[in-house]
Amino acid sequence: MCSGNSLLLNYGNWLFLSGWSIGRRALLCCVLLAHAVTAYADLDIQRAWVKLAPPGSSVNAAYMTLANTGNTRMVITQVKADCCSMTMLHRTRQQAGSVTMEHLDELVLPPHSRIELAPGGLHIMLMRMNAPLLLNHQVNLQLVLSDGQKYSLSIPVLREWSDAGDH
């Protein structure tokens, strides 16, 4: 995914040197701004929710479907959440009669790919909670990409995704 800001800077220098008219510059700036918005929108997030944890449990799991609709590889390097002081990307793996949690340093989304974070597989662990998450609470998440871009979203705490209704 392109960084909209760096793109604007580079194109801006080129425009300044070219000596084009103000009208043409304005038109191209509009195009470039549109490009920047599109680049940000290359990350499409659907079905995002946090699973309600049983009482006494100090950890929650967040799930979502991530889609990279652009032509450039995306790498999610960090996830922040306002409900807790620690988050981790994990994958539940089952092999030889046992289940293990595998920690992931980053999540790679190749161009035009989709990754499901779903129960029993990939998930975001929310740990060291400020307070227990209750049903229908909203959790503010921020996904940080390797190019520095940040993607913010607010997702509900549900028993099951099927309870989401109009979310």
Added chain:
Amino acid sequence: MVTLWQRLAIVLLLLVCLALGVVTAIQGVHSEPVVLVAGKRLPAVQSVPELSLETHKGDLLSHSIWVGRWSLVFFGFGSCPDYCPLELQKLAGLMRRAGDPEQLQILFVTVDPERDTRDKLAAYVGFFHPHILGVRGPNSELARLASFFGASYERSVIIDKRLLSVPAGIDMPENAGPAYQVNHSNQLFMVNPRGEFVAYFSPPYEPDLLWQDIQNLMAHAR
């Protein structure tokens, strides 16, 4: 010439043969091997040992816990955010299908007794179904129960920037802190109403097929 006594003896013999045939046929029907779809039966059943473990209600995990009802046993831990809740939801669904907790009970054995206190375990299992039994106790006894069923588990923790493995049966160091990793068995173990380990199920299994196997085992044990 055949005498009357000889005729009577022949008729009696035929009747005995007929009766034996009927008995054999009936036994044949009932001794058909139970074929499981999702699970595997043990070649020979094994009595669950008596151990110093207790349920979240404070009852000892004695022989009487198993007697008179079928049981499914699962090993996990309460700080498991992803897999254990998923599994307990499935098991709660099975209990709702069975309807009567006196017919089928679910035991969730924590392999993390330091974090899963009795109160926390009670709240945890009760979240999924009011009749699921949480089981906890000393690490050494939990390891014996897990070993009996063939359920492996281990814990690992980072202390002073060093990764420390804590095998089954060993207490978690007091300076471990609240966040550490637990790897555990993902199998379900079935115990019959005589307290004998009879079958196990390895994922992935469909709840419908699991339920079919359970009903099959129950029907052929009558």
